[in-house]
Each structure stands twice: as C-alpha cells, then as structure tokens.
Amino acid sequence: xxxxxxxxxxxxxxxxxxxxxxxxxxxxxxxxxxxxxxxxxxxxxxxxxxxxxxxxxxxxxxxxxxxxxxxxxxxxxxxxxxxxxxxxxxxxxxxxxxxxxxxxxxxxxxxxxxxxxxxxxxxxxxxxxxxxxxxxxxxxxxxxxxxxxxxxxxxxxxxxxxxxxxxxxxxxxxxxxxxxxxxxxxxxxxxxxxxxxxxxxxxxxxxxxxxxxxxxxxxxxxxxxxxxxxxxxxxxxxxxxxxxxxxxxxxxxxxxxxxxxxxxxxxxxxxxxxxxxxxxxxxxxxxxxxxxxxxxxxxxxxxxxxxxxxxxxxxxxxxxx
Amino acid sequence: xxxxxxxxxxxxxxxxxxxxxxxxxxxxxxxxxxxxxxxxxxxxxxxxxxxxxxxxxxxxxxxxxxxxxxxxxxxxxxxxxxxxxxxxxxxxxxxxxxxxxxxxxxxxxxxxxxxxxxxxxxxxxxxxxxxxxxxxxxxxxxxxxxxxxxxxxxxxxxxxxxxxxxxxxxxxxxxxxxxxxxxxxxxxxxxxxxxxxxxxxxxxxxxxxxxxxxxxxxxxxxxxxxxxxxxxxxxxxxxxxxxxxxxxxxxxxxxxxxxxxxxxxxxxxxxxxxxxxxxxxxxxxxxxxxxxxxxxxxxxxxxxxxxxxxxxxxxx
Numbered sequence: 001x002x003x004x005x006x007x008x009x010x011x012x013x014x015x016x017x018x019x020x021x022x023x024x025x026x027x028x029x030x031x032x033x034x035x036x037x038x039x040x041x042x043x044x045x046x047x048x049x050x051x052x053x054x055x056x057x058x059x060x061x062x063x064x065x066x067x068x069x070x071x072x073x074x075x076x077x078x079x080x081x082x083x084x085x086x087x088x089x090x091x092x093x094x095x096x097x098x099x100x101x102x103x104x105x106x107x108x109x110x111x112x113x114x115x116x117x118x119x120x121x122x123x124x125x126x127x128x129x130x131x132x133x134x135x136x137x138x139x140x141x142x143x144x145x146x147x148x149x150x151x152x153x154x155x156x157x158x159x160x161x162x163x164x165x166x167x168x169x170x171x172x173x174x175x176x177x178x179x180x181x182x183x184x185x186x187x188x189x190x191x192x193x194x195x196x197x198x199x200x201x202x203x204x205x206x207x208x209x210x211x212x213x214x215x216x217x218x219x220x221x222x223x224x225x226x227x228x229x230x231x232x233x234x235x236x237x238x239x240x241x242x243x244x245x246x247x248x249x250x251x252x253x254x255x256x257x258x259x260x261x262x263x264x265x266x267x268x269x270x271x272x273x274x275x276x277x278x279x280x281x282x283x284x285x286x287x288x289x290x291x292x293x294x295x296x297x298x299x300x301x302x303x304x305x306x307x308x309x310x311x312x313x314x315x316x317x318x319x320x321x
Numbered sequence: 322x323x324x325x326x327x328x329x330x331x332x333x334x335x336x337x338x339x340x341x342x343x344x345x346x347x348x349x350x351x352x353x354x355x356x357x358x359x360x361x362x363x364x365x366x367x368x369x370x371x372x373x374x375x376x377x378x379x380x381x382x383x384x385x386x387x388x389x390x391x392x393x394x395x396x397x398x399x400x401x402x403x404x405x406x407x408x409x410x411x412x413x414x415x416x417x418x419x420x421x422x423x424x425x426x427x428x429x430x431x432x433x434x435x436x437x438x439x440x441x442x443x444x445x446x447x448x449x450x451x452x453x454x455x456x457x458x459x460x461x462x463x464x465x466x467x468x469x470x471x472x473x474x475x476x477x478x479x480x481x482x483x484x485x486x487x488x489x490x491x492x493x494x495x496x497x498x499x500x501x502x503x504x505x506x507x508x509x510x511x512x513x514x515x516x517x518x519x520x521x522x523x524x525x526x527x528x529x530x531x532x533x534x535x536x537x538x539x540x541x542x543x544x545x546x547x548x549x550x551x552x553x554x555x556x557x558x559x560x561x562x563x564x565x566x567x568x569x570x571x572x573x574x575x576x577x578x579x580x581x582x583x584x585x586x587x588x589x590x591x592x593x594x595x596x597x598x599x600x601x602x603x604x605x606x607x608x609x610x611x612x613x614x615x616x617x618x619x620x621x622x623x624x625x626x627x628x629x630x631x632x633x634x635x636x637x
Contacts, residue, residue, distance in 0.1 A: 055538055088539030095538070100531040105553045105628050114549075115539040150629040163535075170539065 003071030010066035038221035056083040092167035098159035102151035109147030157188035229286040236312030333614040399600030408604035419585035430512035438520025457514035466576040469507040486582040564620030
C-alpha cells in the first residue's frame with residue numbers, strides 16, 4: 001500500500017532545561033508514490049528532526065505542531081500504539097551509521113525475522129526465505145551464511161545493504177534513508193547509491209533521502225528540499241534547484257560544493273558566519289545574518305514562501321516569480 | 322574458546338595455591354600457642370605435644386603446605402583434631418546446606434531483581450521507577466543478619482509461621498523448604514536491590530544505543546526490545562557482579578547460619594576457628610576457594626557465550 005505524504009506547518013521543538021530548542025519551524029513538504037525526495041542542508045539544519053518526526057521516533061521531550069498527513073491520516077495526532085503499528089509496516093527507516101544500527105549480540109537473521117513481526121501471514125520459514133531473497137537482491141552473496149553472522153562480522157558497506165534489505169522486507173509505502181552513505185567510505189558510498197538507484201526502478205512507494213552531500217541528492221532524487229536553521233528555504237525539482245537556485249542560501253551552498261571544482265583550489269569557498277540560535281530564532285529571515293543580499297525587511301519580517309513555478313518555491317524577500 | 326578456558330582454569334589453580342599459602346602464613350603469624358588455646362592452661366605438656374603433632378604444626382611451614390597439597394590431590398584434606406573424622410566428610414556434609422541456601426538466595430534475587438530493573442527502565446521517570454529506586458537502596462542498606470533477626474522475631478516467634486532454627490528434617494523436602502525461607506530471604510533481600518540497580522543502570526545505557534532505535538523504527542513492542550534486544554547486553558555486567566558477589570553471599574551465609582543455627586559451611590568454619598581446629602579451617606577454605614574460583618570462571622565463559630564479540634576476541 002502506498003499513499004501520498006504531506007507535512008504542513010510542521011514545527012518541532014525540544015523542551016530542555018535551557019529553554020525550548022526550535023528544531024523545525026513551519027515546514028511544508030509533500031511527496032507522492034514513486035517519487036524520490038531529497039532533503040539537503042548542513043549539520044544542525046533540522047534534517048534529522050524532520051525524518052525522525054516522519055518516522056514517529058521523536059524523543060519524549062519533543063513537542064510537535066502542525067500535521068503530517070500520510071494516506072489521509074495525520075501521523076502527528078496518532079497515539080503511541082497506532083504509531084508503533086505503522087513503523088516497520090508502512091514506514092521504514094534506514095539509519096545513518098550501519099556500524100551501530102544492528103544489535104551486536106543477535107544474528108542478522110534473527111533480527112531480520114523480528115523486524116517482519118507485523119507480517120503475521122508469513123511463517124518463520126517463509127520469513128527466512130524472504131530474507132535470503134532480499135539479501136540477494138541488495139547484492140549480498142552467500143545470504144544463508146550471512147543470516148547466521150553477527151553484525152560485527154560484516155563490513156560497513158555490507159551492513160548498510162542489510163539495513164536497506166531490512167527496510168524493504170517490510171514493504172513500506174514510505175522509505176526514509178537518513179544519511180545512508182555518510183558513515184561509509186567513497187567506494188562504498190558509490191555502491192550504495194548504485195543500489196538505491198536500482199531499487200527506485202522497481203519500488204513504487206515514496207523514498208526520502210536525507211544528505212548533506214549534494215552529489216548523492218543530485219543522483220538519486222526527483223525533488224529536493226533545502227533546509228536551513230530548521231526551515232525549508234527552497235524546494236523544487238532537482239534540475240531547477242541545481243541549475244536555477246533562487247534562494248541565496250541554496251546558491252551559496254552549491255557554490256561551496258567541492259565537486260564543482262575540477263582544479264585544486266588553495267581555499268574552498270565557505271559561507272561566512274554561523275547558524276542562528278535555535279533557542280531564540282531571529283524574527284526575520286533565518287539566513288539574513290549571513291546573506292549577501294539582505295536588505296531592510298530581512299532582519300525583521302519573516303519572508304513568505306514565494307511560488308516560482310508549479311513546484312519550485314523559495315522563502316526569501318529578494319526573489320520574485 | 323578452549324585455550325581461553327584452559328588459561329582461566331590454570332590461573333584459578335594458581336589462586337588456590339596462593340590462598341592456601343596465605344592461610345598457612347596467617348596460622349603461623351597468629352599469636353598464642355594453639356594447643357594451649359584448645360586444651361586450656363592446665364593441659365600436660367605431653368598432651369600439648371601430641372596435639373601439635375596431630376595438627377602437623379611441628380613441621381616447617383613450607384613442608385606443611387607441600388604436604389597439604391599432596392594429600393589434597395588424593396582427596397585427603399586431613400582429619401578433625403577432635404573427632405578424628407576426615408575433613409572432606411565434614412565439608413561434604415555441610416556443603417549442600419550452604420550451597421542450597423546461597424543458590425536459592427541468588428535465584429530469588431535474580432528472579433525478582435532483573436524484572437524490577439527492567440520495569441524501572443520501561444517506566445523510567447515515573448513513580449514506579451522512583452519507588453523501585455528507593456526500595457532498592459533501602460534493602461541494600463540493611464545488613465542480612467538484621468533482616469535475619471527481625472524476620473526470626475516476626476515469623477517464628479510472634480506469628481509462628483516458620484521454624485526458628487535448623488535446616489529441616491532429613492528426607493522431608495517440605496520441612497527443609499520451610500526452614501530455607503527465612504535464611505534465603507535474609508540473604509536475597511539486599512541482592513534484589515543490587516541487581517535491580519545494576520540492571521537498570523546498564524539497561525539505561527543500552528537503551529540509548531542506535532540499535533535500539535533501529536528496533537523501535539521497525540515498531541517492535543517495547544517489552545520485546547527490553548527483554549530481548551537490551552537485556553542480553555545489559556545482563557553481562559550483572560553476571561560479573563553476581564559471580565563476584567557470590568563470595569559475599571557465602572560470607573553472609575556465615576552470619577545467617579549462625580542466627581538460624583543452621584548446619585552449614587558457615588557454622589563449620591566459625592566453630593573450627595574458635596577451637597583452633599586448623600585442619601578443618603584449611604580444608605574448608607580450600608573447598609570454598611575452589612567453588613568461588615569455578616563460579617568466576619563459569620561466569621566469564623557464560624559472558625563469552627552471550628556476547629559473540631567477546632567470543633571472537635578469545636578465538637583470535
């Protein structure tokens with residue numbers, strides 16, 4: 001089963017002893033079956049909070065406002081039990097670090113059988129057969145032996161393949177990959193991207209890929225949301241974002257991508273300044289402090305989301321359709 | 322794994338030898354003539370000399386140690402100075418009572434302590450968690466002989482529900498079980514607290530690990546995450562604690578056996594020390610050390626069995 005996903009006006013704050021941290025503010029994103037959505041941004045921009053909210057895995061001190069409609073149901077309003085029933089059934093998550101993602105004292109097979117616990121219609125033997133088939137599909141040779149292995153006996157790349165297999169075994173309508181290649185070396189990264197590209201051809205649910213790596217996003221996604229300081233500052237089709245970025249932050253981010261420079265530079269360009277405080281977000285645009293094009297209203301008035309084309313929008317005072 | 326086991330057993334034997342050397346040194350250093358203490362000031366010199374010879378105390382200390390181990394290897398632990406019965410027989414008579422007491426106490430403590438610790442983690446931050454915490458610290462703080470004396474007053478003297486002394490009628494399991502309730506509870510109570518605290522602490526740490534998040538992201542029910550994914554890792558420090566703690570369980574058995582006048586190793590060794598019955602002291606200490614060392618080795622092997630990463634370290 002697969003349906004559309006739409007987060008609207010989604011805000012998440014963490015209550016801490018030092019005050020509220022506004023990790024996510026009025027985020028609007030949407031995704032339709034068969035689409036691959038990219039979420040890109042630097043560390044601390046709220047990418048992980050967004051996917052954690054989508055996967056219903058926010059910690060107890062998180063307060064959520066707004067709606068996450070999936071298949072017509074508002075996930076944010078569901079009670080803990082109903083949320084749990086969706087996890088590992090409709091929604092699956094591939095974590096950031098494959099080295100620590102699996103339980104070290106249980107075999108791969110044992111864990112993958114447990115992860116299919118929603119599928120009461122399969123016997124244990126059928127579940128094992130599905131695992132073996134799925135491990136083969138994600139490129140793991142000798143699946144039967146690997147099922148008897150413990151996680152530490154597998155390499156990082158292999159573990160990430162297993163993590164993807166585990167997520168696919170649940171036939172999710174929404175597959176979230178949170179920085180799926182960040183913890184891997186370059187060769188492994190290329191292999192995992194290749195695997196994800198292969199998978200998207202046969203998969204008809206929604207895939208959300210989170211990364212701070214622009215190359216990963218460009219290779220895998222149909223549409224991209226660029227995040228900065230807890231807000232989505234620009235969103236649109238991959239081509240539009242990469243070739244016609246409109247928000248000054250997106251432009252600066254692309255200008256800093258090391259992959260764009262074929263010659264060795266003495267210094268890579270950087271964006272001067274640092275992220276605004278998430279405890280007391282600025283009243284105006286979150287990027288105003290670092291923006292080269294900021295003018296009077298930017299520091300005081302929050303910019304509206306400006307619709308540029310049917311599916312390209314940017315949150316900036318300086319852009320016009 | 323096998324090489325590891327052999328190495329551990331070798332080390333264990335070395336510990337046995339060292340303990341016995343220390344024991345002989347202690348006997349050598351204790352002031353006063355054992356024969357005078359044992360026989361009283363009015364004993365004749367011949368009688369004293371006879372006793373010293375029977376205890377082997379006229380030989381040099383190193384020779385006594387060598388003799389002791391040579392005899393021990395053939396199963397001969399020496400003879401009780403007073404009754405002339407073999408020490409091995411005395412120990413074997415007393416040992417089952419103490420082992421039953423210690424193991425029952427330990428089993429009770431684990432069966433109550435581990436679920437309490439898990440419950441604490443599942444209900445973390447709630448009143449139930451706080452109550453378990455306060456209760457645990459409370460029972461840890463009360464020494465087992467205090468529990469023994471008060472439960473004796475309440476259940477044996479006032480309410481007359483349980484027998485006050487002894488280990489029950491020989492051959493009557495029900496009467497033996499009734500006699501076991503209070504001594505075992507007296508020892509177990511504090512350990513329930515220790516184990517609950519230990520399980521809670523290591524479980525809290527494990528619950529913060531990324532693989533628990535993975536299990537959650539697949540919607541596994543919390544009880545399954547706690548009992549299968551977290552407990553298998555969190556129980557490992559508890560196993561080490563319990564293995565080391567068995568020494569203290571057996572030593573608290575000494576007090577508890579005294580309070581309930583229960584035959585056992587504790588009573589055997591206290592009586593032997595007060596009458597300077599050295600062969601009995603030595604034999605008992607050897608057996609207890611051997612048990613203690615074996616339990617520690619067994620615990621380490623069990624940990625290696627539970628954690629495949631530890632297993633591989635020993636294999637490689």
